[in-house]
Amino acid sequence: MDTDVSFAGTFTDPGTLDTHTMSVDWGDGTTTDVPGVSSPVGSTHQYSSAGIYDIAVTVTDDDGGSDTQHCGFVVVYDPDGSFVTGGGWINSPAGAYPADPGATGRANFGFVSKYKKGATVPTGSTEFQFKAGNLNFHSADYQWLVVAGDKAIFKGTGTVNGLAGYSFMLTATDCMPDTFRMRVWTTADDTLVYDNQIGSAPDADPTTSLGAGRS
Structure with a gap:
């Protein structure tokens, strides 16, 4: 770079x-x-x-x-060589959703993030749904995307249950097995809304294996 x-x-x-x-x-x-x-x-x-x-x-x-x-x-980041897409589901662990720490179960996701030719900000779409916590996240825009080796990480803003004012960071690896992490927080005061790897540093490698799908 x-x-x-x-x-x-x-x-x-x-x-x-x-x-x-x-x-x-x-x-x-x-x-x-x-x-x-x-x-x-x-x-x-x-x-x-x-x-x-x-x-x-x-x-x-x-x-x-x-x-x-x-x-x-x-x-x-490298705007000339960054593209990532994936979809599937994970088993969301207890504590991942602070509003209901006991909520566990399947969380579905789908995402695509890429730099268009000549762009310095990536585009795409991210959706994350955790039904046990009644959490439905949709991305609004992206801020950056980094693809380094078998790991991709990107950050942006979005809505939770239709309400704006949230930020997110998604990390995924293309390994054996594939792993996934989703963090969502309120943009105004950094209050954590969701993190399936609670307690880990924001840039820590994801450790949650996919239940199905591919990242």
């Missing part, structure tokens, strides 16, 4: 005479170490492949004190 990503930030230290070093973990297996830094700090890194990366920045003083902050997820 050869995509450059930069960050900038500040730090404080009550030790006014302390000196500092910075280490940046770019989330793709590479680290940048910078000696003799002072606030503000920043750095740039080039990603070579599509993916979702978590940047972690650690500043350490000469007394051994340190602090690490995460910059959040960086999305690197």
